[in-house]
Amino acid sequence: MPLLVAINGWRPEPWLECFRRLGAARGLPGDEIVDARQRFDPEAVTYAAVWQPAAGLLARLPNLRAIFNLGAGVDALLADRTLPDVPLFRIIDEDLTRRMTEWITLQVLYHARQMPAYRRQQAARLWRPLDQAAAKDIRIGIMGMGVLGKDAAGMLARLGFALAGWSRSGHGLAGIEEFSGRDALPAFLARTDILVVLLPLTQDTHAILDRNLFAQLARGGPLGGPVLINAGRGGLQVEDDVVQALGDGTLIGASLDVFAAEPLAPSSPLWTHPGVVITPHVAADSAPEALVSGIFRTIAAVERGENPPNRVDRRTGY
Numbered sequence: 001m002p003l004l005v006a007i008n009g010w011r012p013e014p015w016l017e018c019f020r021r022l023g024a025a026r027g028l029p030g031d032e033i034v035d036a037r038q039r040f041d042p043e044a045v046t047y048a049a050v051w052q053p054a055a056g057l058l059a060r061l062p063n064l065r066a067i068f069n070l071g072a073g074v075d076a077l078l079a080d081r082t083l084p085d086v087p088l089f090r091i092i093d094e095d096l097t098r099r100m101t102e103w104i105t106l107q108v109l110y111h112a113r114q115m116p117a118y119r120r121q122q123a124a125r126l127w128r129p130l131d132q133a134a135a136k137d138i139r140i141g142i143m144g145m146g147v148l149g150k151d152a153a154g155m156l157a158r159l160g161f162a163l164a165g166w167s168r169s170g171h172g173l174a175g176i177e178e179f180s181g182r183d184a185l186p187a188f189l190a191r192t193d194i195l196v197v198l199l200p201l202t203q204d205t206h207a208i209l210d211r212n213l214f215a216q217l218a219r220g221g222p223l224g225g226p227v228l229i230n231a232g233r234g235g236l237q238v239e240d241d242v243v244q245a246l247g248d249g250t251l252i253g254a255s256l257d258v259f260a261a262e263p264l265a266p267s268s269p270l271w272t273h274p275g276v277v278i279t280p281h282v283a284a285d286s287a288p289e290a291l292v293s294g295i296f297r298t299i300a301a302v303e304r305g306e307n308p309p310n311r312v313d314r315r316t317g318y
């Protein structure tokens with residue numbers, strides 16, 4: 001079962017250490033975990049655990065049985081046209097999901113409780129209470145009602161916000177107004193004060209967050225204008241349109257964790273906009289332990305001939 005670990009953009013060492021430690025606990029010898037940075041025998045590899053591996057690397061493994069993406073989003077991996085046609089699995093993990101829900105809740109409350117205005121007042125040593133809308137009067141719309149969107153929706157619903165979700169297929173979730181498909185998008189946007197984006201990046205969703213979409217968000221809501229919160233992928237948003245919408249008041253604020261080019265360039269006007277929160281793609285940074293245990297469980301399920309639920313559908317791209 002030699003398992004190749006190929007990681008770019010993150011430090012591979014903690015992952016290799018974790019694969020070896022948790023593998024040993026399952027009786028897997030340390031040399032069965034192969035570091036892609038060292039010389040290795042491509043024919044021996046049967047599984048690969050990867051994050052943004054070099055294009056073409058996986059095509060060199062003739063006996064590969066499955067690929068495990070070390071994140072929830074598989075867009076970078078699917079961009080490799082040479083990706084072998086073996087089952088591809090992504091991360092679905094409770095720890096990752098909880099962390100994303102924490103980040104989304106933090107950002108929703110930051111804007112809903114008018115923290116950008118209070119931060120400006122604090123800088124000016126100004127003690128001035130502002131009118132505060134009740135959560136039930138603030139309409140949140142979540143684009144992407146998958147594993148992460150549903151969990152965030154559950155938490156925000158408990159806080160009392162008025163919730164709607166947009167997805168491809170609809171899910172029949174109690175207490176959440178649901179919209180599905182492109183035809184339903186205008187109605188979903190028209191009732192949304194805070195737009196939370198947890199979509200995967202696919203051919204269908206690329207650049208979906210543009211000027212035209214922002215202009216359809218609700219006006220006259222309790223926050224004085226719409227807010228964008230994006231933790232999905234940077235390629236979902238047209239960055240120049242976000243900047244323009246913030247400049248002309250089409251959006252009054254944003255929290256952005258992801259960007260088409262990461263790290264975000266120091267010259268981006270987003271860094272200094274008073275209504276914008278920037279985090280460096282950390283919304284759901286998870287400890288390797290949880291994710292590696294999940295990968296070993298998935299391998300065991302694959303070897304038992306099962307079809308685990310975190311298998312990616314190559315046709316839809318997520």
Ligand code: NDP
Nearest residue numbers: 072073144145146147148167168169200204231232283284
């Ligand atoms: P899921 O696959 O579980 O959910 C995806 C959701 O998006 C589904 O509800 C799906 O609809 C919907 N969707 C996909 N395409 C369309 C479309 N064309 N139109 C309408 N809805 C669409 O993914 P997760 O919830 O696990 O993760 C979502 C994304 O979050 C990941 O792909 C990744 O990019 C990002 N992410 C970011 C992290 C970060 O740290 N910033 C960490 C982890 C993930 P349907 O339900 O009908 O299938």
Ligand code: OXD
Nearest residue numbers: 070071072073074091
């Ligand atoms: C992921 C990510 O997809 O970190 O898990 O963005």
